[in-house]
Amino acid sequence: MRDGIFKATSGALVMVKGVRRNNLYYYQGTTVVGTVTATTSSTKKDVEATKLWHIRLGHAGEKSLQIIAKQGLLKGTKTCKPEFCEHRVLGKQRKVKFGTAIHNTKGIMDYVHSDVWGLAKTPSIGGRHYFVTFVDDFSRRVWVFTMKHKDEVLGIFLKWKDQVEN
Known part of the structure; x- marks a missing residue:
């Protein structure tokens, strides 16, 4: 059994336990993730309770x-004001969608x-x-070709x- 501490992309530390089999760690138990939320004033008990409920x-x-x-x-529990939470900010971000394109193809090889x-x-x-694919928009037929080098396209x-x- 080995413990591991890994730095997540959000900046939080993640503690996990796992068993190593064939150079692969199999996850066991629960994950404890450090929070990025910071609070001000209030007692330590209130601060911890606010963090906990904020995450829950x-x-x-x-x-x-x-x-x-x-x-x-x-x-x-008495709550206090959280100052900043990176996860909350990231959660509010919206994905940018591609506009729907309309291809008026009337025959094979138009698009x-x-x-x-x-x-x-x-x-x-x-x-x-490497491989390259060609998809005809009209027929939806797909062709796949393998290559040794990209310059063969x-x-x-x-x-x-x-x-x-x-």
């Missing part, structure tokens, strides 16, 4: 905690999507580390285009 309630804001405390739902993937650490049986595309057009 999904990083609730000060007003929400006060309303819940006034209703007596926090087991008689083609392409993607190149690689470098694969392990090559295929033929020694290939143009040649593969030109051969593919000739093949599809004929």
Whole structure:
């Protein structure tokens, strides 16, 4: 059994326990995550209670905690004002969505999507580390070609285009 302390991307420290089998740690038990919430004034007991309820309630804001405390739902705990919580700020961020694009394709090869993937650490049986895909927007047909080097894309595309057009 080994303990490990890992620094999470949010800056919090995470303590986990696990068993090492075949160079892989299997997680056991619960995770204790240090919080980024900071509070001012009040007693240490109030500060800890505020942190705990803030986390338990999904990083609730000060007003929400006060309303819940006034209703007596926090087991008689007095709450204080949290100054800053990185998790709460990150939780308020919204993902930027791509606008929906309308492609008015009337036939095959009017609009083609392409993607190149690689470098694969392990090559295929033929020694290939990359692949390129072509998707026809009209028919939704997909073609996949493997490559040893990225610079083969143009040649593969030109051969593919000739093949599809004929």
